[in-house]
Amino acid sequence: MDDSAVVTAFLGGEERAFSELVERYQTRLLNFIYRTIGDREKAEDLVQEVFIRVYRHLHRFDRSKKFSTWAYTIASNLAKNELRNRSRNPLVLMQTVQKNWQDDDRPLQFEDTTSRPDDMYRKRHLREIVEESVAKLPEHHRHVFVLRELEGKSYEEIAEITDCNLGTVKSRLNRARNSFAEIVAPYME
């Protein structure tokens, strides 16, 4: 059952269809927002907000378009607003940085525990380098970069989600890739 059929079912009064949409998109949207704003807890809050907005406004959604593009557009706008608010409020930025430091002290959850300790350390270090390198990209480059590299969106979809023309998307993606490679390169050798 594709997204369009699930949306139709929900609009036809099938409440359970909404849970299906949540199930399909919660992890994808969470990762997209998390990689864009760098704060896991806030990313969860924003994903909740995405679903609340989808629930409220689904009847107004143009069904000739892809549901996923619409959902990502809402997520993208919320992530942009969050970054804008942070840049205006240094206290929030500081709290986020502190939270991330605390996160660093937590035990690793996503690594293979059968690996040797030095391998685990190297992997962890590299993962941190990669995450930091993404965070160093300018906001509008990072946005396009995450949508393409993590979510596998087409250029056209990215253009629609970010409300940019195709040329801008390609140019930003090219720059983002080059900048990211430059930052990461010394740690790969």
Next chain:
Amino acid sequence: MDCREFQENHFAFIDDTLSGIELVGMQRHIAECESCAKHDTTVRRSLMLFRNLPRIEPSAEFSERLNSRLRELRESDTSSVFHHSGKFAAAVAIASVVILGYIGSSLRDVDTPRDIVFPPVVANVPESELVPLLAPGPALVASAAAGLPIWTAALYAERQPLHFATADLQIASSH
């Protein structure tokens, strides 16, 4: 193909969206240019690292929190529908009462038309003060010639009550 052209098309080269001829051109350039070949390798490796970052999963409370918020949303929507419909009904009732009241009072006015009330004309000038007038006052002459009803003439006359009363007396006494 030069290095500049290679750089411009590199993102499409990585995404494998180039046409056959362009693709061959890019591959040939890599084989000839060590710097561009190195750049290509670095970008591809860095992207591989990024794509392999572990995915995070929603927390255990995520679904519960979302369901709770959705429930609240449904309830508030339902109550607001009732709330708004109640307000609307009250507004319609008040408007109806006002309109009916207005119509009722208008109909009553039609049934019982008001009489036109003029101020009383009082001509009680003492006889000793009467001044003889040889000709009738201009108001009386004008009203008679124009065929105006008598009350209009009376209105004109009200401005000069003394002349009107005197003229009557004068005319009566001359006959």
